[in-house]
Amino acid sequence: MIEQEHLGGVCLNKGCVPSKVFANAAKHLDEVKHLSSFGISAENLSFQIHQLVSYKEQTMQQLRAGVENLCKTNKIEVIHGRANFINEHRIGVEMEHRFELFEFKQAIISTGRSPILPNSLMGNPRIMTEQTIFNLNEVPEELVVYGTDYIALEAAFSYRKMGSKVSIVLNNRADFPFDHAINRELKRILKKEKIHVYREYQLKQVTPRGDRILLQLTKHDNQLTLAGTHLYVETNHQPNIDSLGIDQVGIQLSEAGFIAINQEMKTTIPSVFAIGDVTDGVASAVKAMKQGKVAAEIAAGLSSEVDLTMIPTVVHSIPPIAVVGLTEQAAEQQGYHVKTSQFGYVANSYATISNQTDGIAKVIKDADSDLLLGFHTIGAGAIELISTGVTALELVGRDEDLSFPLYPHPSFNETILEAIEGLTDKAIHIKPKNKPLDLANK
Numbered sequence: 342m343i344e345q346e347h348l349g350g351v352c353l354n355k356g357c358v359p360s361k362v363f364a365n366a367a368k369h370l371d372e373v374k375h376l377s378s379f380g381i382s383a384e385n386l387s388f389q390i391h392q393l394v395s396y397k398e399q400t401m402q403q404l405r406a407g408v409e410n411l412c413k414t415n416k417i418e419v420i421h422g423r424a425n426f427i428n429e430h431r432i433g434v435e436m437e438h439r440f441e442l443f444e445f446k447q448a449i450i451s452t453g454r455s456p457i458l459p460n461s462l463m464g465n466p467r468i469m470t471e472q473t474i475f476n477l478n479e480v481p482e483e484l485v486v487y488g489t490d491y492i493a494l495e496a497a498f499s500y501r502k503m504g505s506k507v508s509i510v511l512n513n514r515a516d517f518p519f520d521h522a523i524n525r526e527l528k529r530i531l532k533k534e535k536i537h538v539y540r541e542y543q544l545k546q547v548t549p550r551g552d553r554i555l556l557q558l559t560k561h562d563n564q565l566t567l568a569g570t571h572l573y574v575e576t577n578h579q580p581n582i583d584s585l586g587i588d589q590v591g592i593q594l595s596e597a598g599f600i601a602i603n604q605e606m607k608t609t610i611p612s613v614f615a616i617g618d619v620t621d622g623v624a625s626a627v628k629a630m631k632q633g634k635v636a637a638e639i640a641a642g643l644s645s646e647v648d649l650t651m652i653p654t655v656v657h658s659i660p661p662i663a664v665v666g667l668t669e670q671a672a673e674q675q676g677y678h679v680k681t682s683q684f685g686y687v688a689n690s691y692a693t694i695s696n697q698t699d700g701i702a703k704v705i706k707d708a709d710s711d712l713l714l715g716f717h718t719i720g721a722g723a724i725e726l727i728s729t730g731v732t733a734l735e736l737v738g739r740d741e742d743l744s745f746p747l748y749p750h751p752s753f754n755e756t757i758l759e760a761i762e763g764l765t766d767k768a769i770h771i772k773p774k775n776k777p778l779d780l781a782n783k
């Protein structure tokens with residue numbers, strides 16, 4: 342395995358781990374502030390971001406050591422250096438003052454992708470991308486988040502809970518990218534958090550002025566100037582292939598400029614596979630890990646495949662969001678005879694007990710076949726709950742497959758159960774509709 346920086350890639354060193362350390366700190370801070378109902382006093386509460394930064398570094402070191410150890414115990418030789426292909430069976434590695442050549446029978450490229458920040462925004466440490474937003478050693482006084490993806494939301498909620506004033510500018514979009522029921526609940530929660538959302542604005546110009554950053558925004562003919570001490574920008578990405586020499590080998594790119602692969606993760610050169618962010622599609626460790634396993638199995642002569650249709654999307658916002666499958670709108674567009682049901686956390690006993698009543702669970706099915714099509718949750722525990730949805734969709738489940746089993750009580754799991762039962766008007770914590778139940782026809 343050839344690595345030019347740290348084992349663990351972006352996920353461990355710049356992405357999943359640092360962002361979730363920050364999101365967890367923010368969640369705990371929020372919980373502590375609401376403990377008075379339980380008779381717990383947090384009067385002298387304080388938060389020191391530098392201690393959180395040390396904890397983040399320590400966590401990353403610990404996880405890196407874990408990866409190193411895994412390599413050792415699996416007899417994987419780790420070569421620290423920058424790799425580039427010489428031909429379809431040779432690769433060169435630059436290691437400080439040395440250059441070494443290695444022969445391979447098969448190779449897997451997983452060099453990832455990088456955010457592209459426009460030149461005009463580069464060089465200012467207070468204008469940040471996804472790879473730097475969780476590197477801060479100070480809590481921003483006023484953070485402007487320009488974006489709608491999960492990283493934008495995680496940054497917005499984390500820093501808000503740590504004390505920043507936060508605004509979100511939806512980058513040219515009318516709404517967040519989720520099912521409209523999730524968007525509605527998310528916006529209600531953002532309003533409660535005093536995070537202002539500016540819809541459909543486009544960023545025209547950014548001007549640093551003293552210790553502030555001025556943003557010129559436009560929406561049709563409207564102009565708006567926003568100011569903040571820090572700016573997060575959601576960007577496009579480019580694959581990390583510049584110095585990889587793939588053109589030397591004849592590896593072709595997709596239309597979007599990422600490495601083109603087939604169902605077996607093979608590039609246009611059969612001895613070379615590519616996986617993860619360097620290939621088309623979403624940037625997700627879930628995808629990268631699955632594709633990595635499948636490529637390794639195929640390279641070893643086993644039959645294997647990957648299907649990313651049921652990939653879960655999760656956001657460690659406060660409360661978290663987790664979704665899988667089709668939104669109501671997408672299901673309608675695909676011609677399904679759509680039936681939906683939604684259950685509010687406010688009617689879930691465990692949410693009331695634990696004082697976490699924000700959120701909803703929504704399920705979508707095809708009314709003709711009863712097949713489940715989508716699960717959408719925002720609320721406490723959503724990230725763990727979504728596995729029920731992923732499994733149900735992967736097993737081509739119907740609503741009765743999820744209403745038949747027993748669910749632990751009291752628990753957040755019951756939000757899924759009641760949303761499912763709501764599809765046949767059987768959820769006992771959803772108010773009956775005006776029409777009397779016609780059980781004979783259910």
Ligand SMILES: Cc1cc2nc3c(=O)[nH]c(=O)nc-3n(C[C@H](O)[C@H](O)[C@H](O)COP(=O)(O)OP(=O)(O)OC[C@H]3O[C@@H](n4cnc5c(N)ncnc54)[C@H](O)[C@@H]3O)c2cc1C
Pocket residue numbers: 343344345346347348349350351352353355356357358360422423424425451452453454471472492581584585616617618619624625626627628629
């Ligand atoms: C803030 C943030 C939060 C995220 N949170 C999540 C999350 O919660 N869940 C999730 O699923 N995903 C998350 N992601 C996305 C996830 O980090 C990526 O999808 C994942 O890391 C992709 O893995 P990869 O192996 O394809 O590439 P990378 O992780 O980018 O790894 C590529 C590696 O290749 C090395 N490399 C590149 N070129 C060369 C070369 N020429 N020679 C040698 N080495 C080279 C790099 O140093 C790097 O270590 C997050 C990303 C960010 C930025």
